[in-house]
Amino acid sequence: MGTDIHPDGTSVPSAHARPDGRPDVEARRRRTFAVISHPDAGKSTLTEALALHAEVISAAGAVHGKGGRKGVTSDWMDMERERGISVTSAVLQFSYRDHVINLLDTPGHGDFSEDTYRVLAAVDAAVMLLDAARGLEPQTLKLFDVCRARGVPVLTFVNKWDRPGRDPLELVDEVEQRIGLRPMPITWPVGIAGDFHGLVERADGSMRRFTRAAHGASKAAEEILDPDRAAAEEGVDWERATEELELLGEIGADFDPEPFHAGTATPVMFGAALSNIGVARLLDALVDLAPPPTPRPSATGDRRPIDSPFSGLVFKVQASMDKSHRDRVAFVRICSGRFERGMVLTHDATGRPFATKYAQAMFGRDRSTIEEAYPGDIVGLVNATALRPGDTLWAEKPVTFPTIPSFAPEHFSVARVADASKTKQFRKGIEQLDSEGVIQVLSSDLRGDQAPVLAAVGPLQFEVVSARLSDEFSAPIKLERLDYTLARRTDAAGAEKLRGSVGIEVLTRRTDGELLALFPHKWRLQAVVQNQPGLTLEPLIAEG
Ligand code: GDP
Secondary structure (H helix, E strand, O other): OOEEEOOOOOEEEOOOOOOOOOHHHHHHOEEEEEEEOOOOOOHHHHHHHHHHHOEEEEEEEOOOOOOOOOOOOOOOOHHHHHHOOOOOOOEEEEEEOOEEEEEEOOOOHHHOOHHHHHHHHOOOEEEEEEEOOOEOOHHHHHHHHHHHHHOOOEEEEEEOOOOOOOOHHHHHHHHHHHHOOEEEEOEEEEOOOOOOOEEEEOOOOOEEEEEOOOOOOOOOEEEEEOHHHHHHHHHHHHHHHHHHHHHHHHOOOOOOHHHHHHOOEEEEEEOEHHHOEOHHHHHHHHHHOOOOOOOEEOOOOOEEOOOOOOEEEEEEEEEOOOHHHOOEEEEEEEEEOOEEOOOEEEEOOOOEEEEOOOEEEEEOOEEEEOOEEOOOOEEEEEOOOOOOOOOEEEOOOOOOOOOOOOOOOOEEEEEEEOOHHHHHHHHHHHHHHHHHOOOEEEEOOOOOOOOOEEEEOOOHHHHHHHHHHHHHHOOOEEEEEOOOOEEEEEOHHHHHHHOOOOOOEEEEEOOOOOEEEEEOOHHHHHHHHHHOOOOOOEEOOOOO
């Protein structure tokens, strides 16, 4: 039986380690998901509330601990310590109703980066967290785009219902109108945002009434009322809720698993993470409605059955900048088979063997060993210098999973070596970081390879590149921000026509040779589209 380190520091028996666990049986118990949201919608609060309701069995990385709130702060990287943010992708594992739930953190806020998107390649579902007063916000929309492109089923949780907010019908309508996801509410609020009494369970019409808990300290007290009692005691609020539900029933918003799993409809729930309201309902929905790991399609289109020998997808590689942990951890999502520490896998990209002696759950500075894991689980492989995001690892039977696409960069900087005698190290470092997927490197004949353009989805990526070039390659750099905010894929003809246009530049992305046209803003792009209608200018995946 393996052990994991509980957030309070004690060891607990690992839920991975069930004797004779069959991959298909274990996979059915797994739910692997991420929360997509805009900063301040309440992701950290919800994560903590989920952990409160479920039993935390292991944590890889850490839960953000912000503003002195009790959390599990990772101090793995110097930069993290200085800024008080978590750069490492956290994976938190809970057990709930005999299920194992893996919650993958999508780094956001200032640390929004390509990794944020890559996490969505490793989940089977996403929870779209909305602030009741704000509805859909820009970062949520970007992340949703990636879910849509990948066909990830989305559950919607409308948060902060304890505060004044928008009308529930208006919120679900916004989801349908703006992103084309058909809402299928499974709970509905009794009482307007800010004067919230409880939730109607749509399936049986009962009401769960809450008494608010003090600031996330404990679970909110609750009682279940049958519809007659709810009508008698809740009066106009109950009438309003049931009328709204009838209206929704008429437009066919009943729960249907098929469109949900296909990513065209979303079950919607309401709650307040801070008061632990609706949080258990969300866990129940994850267990009852969200899909378990299913056979993953390979690059050739056929699907690797869950009970085939081990296969996994590297979705993130974290290089430690902490001097005492100068190593590289690859986060692997298990797609099929049973993982046992010590097994020797094949790294598909190179055909080389990869020993997994150092398979671990990352936990801040402490790392606990993972002995076994199953489809849906995440394993951290230490000293994984050869592994890149998008790589496949397999045992016995070869498979190649499709690589993770590069996402639309919105920040661009020219990098130059600060000390000309370090030019060789600089080139080598840039090449290394490009191949690791830390940053996208763009170049052109005009600029030469002494001054490549670095492209990022979040500005933190530049800081990571700077720090690593300086620490690992002894090649400190100077960065010059460029004014572009938008990239479009073009072709040779397009590049030719755009050459010389004021404020526009065409560069080649080194990893895949794509030609990217960079624009300062969308109006400049619109002007080009209007004036030169035949030009190839395709959007890249996920942009605002
Ligand atoms: P994140 O940026 O998405 O991780 O958001 P946080 O979890 O840090 O929450 C942002 C702010 O919203 C904090 O001040 C929280 O206390 C507050 N908050 C989160 N959930 C709720 C909620 O359900 N009700 C209320 N009133 N505030 C909330």
